Amino acid sequence: MNPLNEIAAAIRASQTVLIAAHEGPDGDAIGSTLALTLALREMGKQAVAFNCDGVPDKLAFLAGSDGLVCQLPAQQRFDLGFVLDAGELRRVRHDMRACCQVLVNIDHHPCSEDFGDHYWVDTQASATAVLIYRLLRSLNHSLSQPVAECLYTAILSDTGSFRYSSANPEAYTVAGELVAVGVDPWRVAGGLYESQEAQRLRLLALALATLRLSRCGRIAAISATTDMFAEAQARPEDADSFVNYPRSIRGVEVALFFRQTAEQCYKLSMRSKGLIDVGSLSRELGGGGHHNAAGAELTGTLPQVQEFVFSRLEPLLAQPDA
Known part of the structure; x- marks a missing residue:
């Protein structure tokens, strides 16, 4: 039996289901979580959506977002648990093994940790939401408009509005089918990209002023410190996608965004235009992700961590195939 059939069978055999995704959730994590939760409820299951960091404001327009929980009673148990888009179980920030009788990992990230009872990872999928779409189709579940909107939002978000190389033919096909179900692309785009808070733009202005380019002009970085967040009265989620601004510079192959999380602690986001595998470098640094x-x-201090990452990237860019 292949993983898809095994997971479908596990759903049929369960009544209580917990659906979770990684901390600091993006559009794919939240969209996939809500889509699966709503669909399982439509099937008559008692499904709970969980994320330790809640739903980002820009995704609050999605159906079911107001019912997602950030905490679970210690004694609560489930027949079945899903970990979506996480890469590593620890990124859920909840003891899924202890509270779920059967555990499923669904992901599209390379090197995703093999945990639980069922492991379904397809790195060719443009988003975890595409795998949720396949799963629901395998269950012969008719997609409702709310479920379709969650899936479409997840795919749109994770493909960079279909700009990234991950936007493969399947992504367009699935998106087209979701629009046919009743998804309004303008509503989703408006929710994702045209409902920004003022503090996000204040923070962006401060971050763009930190722009740094490598000597070769192929690496660009911006940063945001805790002082900048305080000055802009911004939250961590307000810096979402800031890395795309240095990525847009002509000639840049790798873009970096350094977000300070505590004294001498920085969260690094990397984006590549295809020549450099930032996913591989990230795993060497204890992180994870895709090629791009x-x-x-x-x-370390901001100058130290920037210099370190630049020093790791510059030799990669000097290679003949780069």
Whole structure:
């Protein structure tokens, strides 16, 4: 039996289900979580959506977002648990093994940790939401408009509005089918990209002023310190996608965003235009991600961590195939 059939069978055999994704959730994590939760409820299951960091404001327009929980009673148990888009079980920040009789890992990240009873990872999928779409189709579940909107939002978000190389033919096909179900692309785009808070733009102005380019002009970085967040009265989620600004510079192959999380602690986001595998570098640094999008956590002063990452990237760019 293949993983898809095994997971479908596990759903049929369960009544209580917990669905979780990684901390600091992005559009794919939240969209996939809510889509699966809503669909399972439509099937008559008692499904709970969980994320330790809640739903980012820009995704609050999605159906079911107001019912997602950030905490679970210690004694609560489930027949079945899903960990979506996480890469590593620890990133859920909840003891899923202890509270779920059967545990499933669904992901599209390379090197995703093999935990639980069922492991379904497809690195060719443009988003975890595509795998949720396949799963629901395998269950012969008719997609409702709310479920379709969650899936579409996840795919749109994780493909960079279909700009990234991950936007493969399947992504367009699935997105087209979801629009046919009743998804309004303008509503989703408006929710994701045209409902920004003022503090996000204040923070962006401060971050863009830190722009640094490598000597070769192929690496660009911006940063945001805790002082900048305080000045802009911004939250960590307000810096989401800031890394795309240095990525847009002509000639840049790798973009970096350093977000300070504590004294001498920085969360690094990396984006590549395809020549450099930032996912591999990120895993070497204790993080994870894809070929073109990855992240890690580093310690040191901002000049130290920037210099360290630049020094690791410059030799890669000097290679003949780069």
